[in-house]
Amino acid sequence: MDQVTLVVVRAVESGATTTKRIIDATGLSRLKVERALSALEKQKLLFRESQGSWALGIPPSTPTVRQCGTCTLCCKVLEVTDLGKPVNTACNHIRTGGGCEIYDKRPRQCxxxxxxxxxxxxxxxxxxxxxxxxxxxSLDALNIQVDLDCPDRWREEPYFSKLCELSLNGLKANGPRNYATLVIVGSDKYLLLGRTIVPDPTLFGTAFVPTTRDTFRYWKARSLEHLQRLNDRVMEIQRIHQEFGDCAIPDDDDPHPPYRPALLQLSKELRAAPPVR
Ligand code: SF4
Ligand code: SF4
Structure with a gap:
């Protein structure tokens, strides 16, 4: 999936369901948005109808063996636009004791x-x-949608450590199996990079380098062009690290090429600086 399509998917998944709302959220041209939506539709990764566009989640890789039982939490925390049901509001069709009162006629989203x-x-x-x-x-993310009745549950153990592990797996996975781990609590969103929590991630993506086995330094992109520059510098940091066994990680979030001289200079200055006591 190219970067433009990825940004469109993120916009749709963030609630921008009409073409106009996607353009407003991303700053992309109408032509680019329409092309991305058509490509996603052809691949059956998205469906469009009069009310807007909906991205489809990744289907189970193996047949589902579990049953929902008494659980109806997704019918509360997720939005169902076909029903006009907002997020974090129990659906009127939830059956007492579990299940759906309109199961045979439930909307496509359900x-x-x-x-x-x-x-x-x-x-x-x-x-x-x-x-x-x-x-x-969803298409590019593991979404952790948290009930507003327990907004900090995801920060508790054993959940947080498992989320860190899933996040690291998603970052390490190659190609289409790569995914981001996104925690959604009401209107708040957090991207997980291992144990590093990135508040309010942008639609354009986040560039990052590891600082320990499970923590990261990150920079949030403000546009696709900005993401490209951030990622180019990250690649240069990795190249210098491979060559010299070390590379300083700069603080500034608006890099411009050439990256190598500035990174080498910063690394030299940090090596020469007296240790902090
Ligand atoms: S969250 Fe939804 S899909 Fe998952 S077990 Fe509960 S009712 Fe079933
Ligand atoms: S229509 Fe049924 S399946 Fe869909 S949210 Fe409501 S209760 Fe759940």
Whole structure:
């Protein structure tokens, strides 16, 4: 998936369902947005109807073995636009004791949804009704949708450590299996880079380099062009690190080429600086 399509997917998944709202959110031209939407539709990764566009989640890789049972948490925390149901509001069609009163006629969004626990990606102790967390895969992300009744549950153990592990797996995975881990708590969003929490990630992406095994230094991109420059500098940091075994990580978030001389100079200055006592 190219960067433009990825940005369009993120915009759709963030609630920009009409072409105008996607253009407003991304700053991309109408032509680019239309092309990306058509390509996604052809690949059956998105469907469009009169009310707007909806990205589809990744289907389970193996047949679902679990049952929802008494859980109806996704019917509360997720938006169902076909019903005009906002996020974090219980659907009127939830049946007492679990299930859906209009199961055979439920909207397409409900039919196409299954959480990552139901898909078998997480252990029994991640049962959404008990945790207050609905984990679900979208096209490029593992979304951790948290019930507003327990907004900090994701920061508690054992959940946070597992989320860090899933985040690192997503960053390490290659090609189409690569995913970002995004925590959504009401209107607040956090990107997880291992144990590093990035508040309010942008639609354009985040460039990052590891500082320890599971923590990262990051820079949030303000446009696709900005992301390209940030990523180019990250690649240069990695090249210098490979060559010399070390490279200083700059603080500034607006780099311009050539990156190598500035990075080498900064590394030299830091090596020469007296140790802080
Ligand atoms: S959150 Fe998962 S387990 Fe709970 S009702 Fe939704 S799909 Fe089923
Ligand atoms: S229509 Fe049924 S499946 Fe869809 S959110 Fe409401 S209760 Fe859940």
């Amino acid at each position: 039919r196409s949804f299954s959480c990552a626990w139901l898909q078998g990606h997480l252990d029994d102790d991640w049962f959404p009704e008990a945790t207050g967390i609905v984990p679900h895969f």
